Structure formats: structure tokens, C-alpha cells
Amino acid sequence: xxxxxxxxxxxxxxxxxxxxxxxxxxxxxxxxxxxxxxxxxxxxxxxxxxxxxxxxxxxxxxxxxxxxxxxxxxxxxxxxxxxxxxxxxxxxxxxxxxxxxxxxxxxxxxxxxxxxxxxxxxxxxxxxxxxxxxxxxxxxxxxxxxxxxxxxxxxxxxxxxxxxxxxxxxxxxxxxxxxxxxxxxxxxxxxxxxxxxxxxxxxxxxxxxxxxxxxxxxxxxxxxxxxxxxxxxxxxxxxxxxxxxxxxxx
Numbered sequence: 001x002x003x004x005x006x007x008x009x010x011x012x013x014x015x016x017x018x019x020x021x022x023x024x025x026x027x028x029x030x031x032x033x034x035x036x037x038x039x040x041x042x043x044x045x046x047x048x049x050x051x052x053x054x055x056x057x058x059x060x061x062x063x064x065x066x067x068x069x070x071x072x073x074x075x076x077x078x079x080x081x082x083x084x085x086x087x088x089x090x091x092x093x094x095x096x097x098x099x100x101x102x103x104x105x106x107x108x109x110x111x112x113x114x115x116x117x118x119x120x121x122x123x124x125x126x127x128x129x130x131x132x133x134x135x136x137x138x139x140x141x142x143x144x145x146x147x148x149x150x151x152x153x154x155x156x157x158x159x160x161x162x163x164x165x166x167x168x169x170x171x172x173x174x175x176x177x178x179x180x181x182x183x184x185x186x187x188x189x190x191x192x193x194x195x196x197x198x199x200x201x202x203x204x205x206x207x208x209x210x211x212x213x214x215x216x217x218x219x220x221x222x223x224x225x226x227x228x229x230x231x232x233x234x235x236x237x238x239x240x241x242x243x244x245x246x247x248x249x250x
Contacts, residue, residue: 048107
């Protein structure tokens, strides 16, 4: 990569950091490590639960679990399976995990814009003065029928303000949400810097639910900028202005 920025792969470690801070805790959907008793507790509390690899990237291998009738439906990409009992569900997920670490996360009912579910990427970067700045906000609109909104899973990028307007937000609500998300980005930067040195950039995946509440789905310590390069030159230029100061070239 040629530039130094601390990278933490474990989603569980990052989740625990967010939960340990009073400024970020309330934005984290309930998340537990996958085991039999945690699965039982999560599927009894929530109608939708996500099963995510602790070290996964790019939205791959994420299974959505939904309660359905007396059983469960799982979905990976476009493929759906029906489980008639809790034991069948647990065995199915265990086979998929193959001994690797997975997380269970409460499913958030994502807001929609023009019929497509979306979440938001908040890019946070360290300035040369050492303070965190939220340098970019854009949305990721999911491919209808897909489990994740990820760009690499057929999603597409959208402009933050345009997407929120299409989701029914008025201009003052859009400005408020933008300010809130930028503050949240800076807070997460400070939380991460408090746990390990050397962070220069973070990419927050944030969801808005149908009640307009904000949730942090994940924090990426190695965010990709290539997708915005093709879609949003202005945003890409601003992000790269900061990135070059800590040695990132692309």
C-alpha cells in the first residue's frame, strides 16, 4: 500500500471499542459473537438478524436470518433457505462458519429511496494537524433483492443529499442529519485513536432506519476510494487531498 494507517480486521474488536464509549454506544445495534445461546437470544428478540464473518470484507458471506412462521428463512446473496426449527438453523450456520468466528447483529430496517434500500458511508480522515475530519458522505443503494448494499455486491453509489431527499427528508432535516453524521465520524475517529495509534482514515457504514434513527453497522479501517473516483470526482479530490498528506496515492 505504501502508506501507513492502522488496520483492524476484527469486527468484534471494533464493536467492543464502540460499545465502551458513551459517545458511540447508543449507535451500535445489538451485536454478539455467534454461538448457540447467543443465536437463540438474538432470534427470539429480533425478527431479522445478520450473521457476519468477524474478519470479512466487501459484504461477502453475510447471511440474513428472518423469523418466518414457526421457522426461519436464511438468505445469502439471492439464495434463500427455509429452516423449520432452531436446531436446523444453528446447524446450517455452523456448517457455513466452519469453525471461523462470526457475529450476530440485530437487523436494521434500512430506509429506502426510490424503492432501493440504502446506507451511508462517512469517510473520516486525520488532518496533518492531527485532528479528525469527516471529509465525505455518500450513499450506497442496494440492488433490489440483495442482502447487502455493498458496491461490490451490485449496489450503486448515490449523492447523500439527493438520496435523503428521495427518502422523504426535507432540506433542514438533511442538513441536521449531515451535521450529526459528521460529528459521529469525528467521535468514532477519537474512540479508535484512544485504543490504538496510527489510524489515519476510517469508513463508517451507517444506516438510517424507518424511524430516522442512526446506526453504525460497521467501521472499515481500510476504506476503498476507487468507487467514488468513478462516480464523484469532487468528493474523491477532497478525500485524496487528505490522503496524500499521509502518503496514500490512490
